[in-house]
Amino acid sequence: MKRIIFCFDGTWNRLSADTPTNVVLTAASIMRQAPDGITQIIHYDEGVGTDRLEHWSGGIIGSGLVENVREAYRFLIFNYDPGDEIYVFGFSRGAFSAQTFVGFLRHVGPLHRLHAARIDEALELYRQRLTESPGSSDRMRRFRADYANKVCIGTDDDDWRCRHVPAYVQGAAPLFAIKYLGVWDTVSALGLPAITPFSAHLNRKHAFHDAGLTNFVESARHAVAIDERRALFPAVLWGDLTEINKAKSSSADALDAPYQEKWFPGVHGSVGGGGDIRGLSDGSLAWVLKGAKLAGLRLDVEHGSRIHGFAPDPFAPLINMKMPEKGFTDIIRTDRPGPDHLWQLSAAAIRRWTANAERLPERTLYRPKALSKVSERLSAHLITQTAPSSDLLTEHVVQSGDALRKLAKQYYGDAKLWGVIFEANRDVLDDPDELFVHQRLRIPAQSIVEAV
Structure with missing residues (x-):
């Protein structure tokens, strides 16, 4: 058994950048061999829009995502063996790529390397699955049984093969799943933003992507930015995680819930990294990596590693750059919907809300409109909070x-x-x-x- 880790970076983010994103820090901190002797191999994907020719098309409408998913899938085909554990990370549109990759795997499975030439056929079946034409589900199962037959996608796959594949014995192919998904501030990577004219019509060709969260993923964490207000960067949320957690005998508000989506203070980069101020992004990095460690991933935290000495600070500046640049994406601004429940807030967000104005760089109380739905409960939390001992x-x-x-x-x-x-x-x-x-x-x- 080995661990295969996929890291999808954000829009315009490169491995060579002077200020690394949380995806780069994660990829660079994964042990090549865990203390228990298990090999851990990494696939890193630079964000959409990093190629010079697709800089604007990739950054605005996400062209290049399908190719990024294809490259990751090709890497999986030639490296995966049944029983391997798969971890997936992503930031920004790279987080959308990560979730699209997971959704693609849930539908087509990992092709056996002997059938690697059928990647395009797998992509086409994935596109066609939404047509709901008669027999489309069986065609997908038949494709997996013929070309990705070393594993099953759930028990339904196993049952189908017992009925339709000669000599197949129930349980002969192990179940295939994603061990852990960790993402920072997911932004839709394909098509035009909903605020643009004709976006609904123009985006129909991208509707086949499945970026939803299901129990095909064993555990997952999503850190979302409270203070990102660019309308061109709308967060893609998982929403109510009550039922998916309940299926694993957990409540959505439990500290150890397998599926968590929490809101963190700061703008897009202050949650996903990539700036020269890392206090807030270190906090969201620690939280996502905590979930990965609980899932079994082994990280290098010793002196000299990329995450040794990182310092989460809930009171750091909301913007993660000392000299932020303004661009066309800043023109249209709006508040994000924010959380519905107090337990959807990170500890960093609660600490910032309850902090005195003098403790914050902006020298004013932290009261973002995105937290309006939970503001009364936060204020009640402020009243009941116990001050630390001064003795x-x-x-x-x-x-x-x-x-x-x-x-x-x-x-x-x-x-x-x-x-x-x-x-x-x-x-x-x-x-x-x-x-x-x-x-x-x-x-x-x-x-x-x-x-x-």
Whole structure:
């Protein structure tokens, strides 16, 4: 078994850029061989519009996406073996590419490498599936049984082969699925934005793409930008994840829910990276990578790696560039719909909302219109919030290898008191198992510990 990781970058984003996106940081931080000996191989795809000839067509209407998906599929065909784990990441229109790639795999499966020449046939079947012509579903199943027969797409595929494929034995081909999908601020990569004249008519030819989230993906996380207001960058949302989580015996508001979509402070690049200010994008990066690590992906976090020392900061500037450039995409602006529930907000967004104006670079309270549907509940949260203890023993700067149990042992002589440090730092810590190098933690005084 090996792990195959697909990384689709955002519009106009290149691997050679001085300010890497979260996709680049992810790709560059994946261990080639995990500590357990499992090989991890990476396919990185530069964003649509990076080729000089397609710079504008790719950046505006996403031409080039189909070719990006084709290249990723070709890589999969020649590298995949049944039982391999597949992880997919993407940012911006690259996130749409990532989800389109996943949807394509759900319909056609991974071709056996002997049938690699049938990629175009697979794409055409994928396009035609929406015609709902008689027998179209069976044609797709027959195609998979003939040319992607080493795996099944769900138990229905397995049952169909038992009925229609001579000598096939139930369970002979293992089920094929995506281990993890992690995306930042998905933007539709094909066609003209809905605000443009005739967009509905002109975009019909792109309607065959399946970028929806299903249980074909075992777990997934989507970080969405609260403060992105460019109308040409509308977020493509997963929506209500209640039922898909319920099918996995989880509630959508659970901290460990397998499928999560959360809103983060900042504009598009402040969530997906690519600027010279990384405080906010480091936060969304940490959250998406946390999901990947829970799914089994192994990352290099040691000194010298691309993510060693990254520092999530919910109070960093909302725009991730010191000298942002204005362009034609800034002309038309509108607020995003925002979350419907408080649990759809990231911890970073809640911390920024509850912060004093003096703590924020803009020197004003954080009250974006995109959060209007949850503003009353946020205000109630502000009232009930407990201030951190000011009775401190010291302040600890996190070093590589630190953990709360280790710090509790160091300062109190008892590792079991790690919860005291965690509770004293709930305004900066989301997860007791996730500390970041250079993070500053309060160490409560002995009197606080004795009162526990």
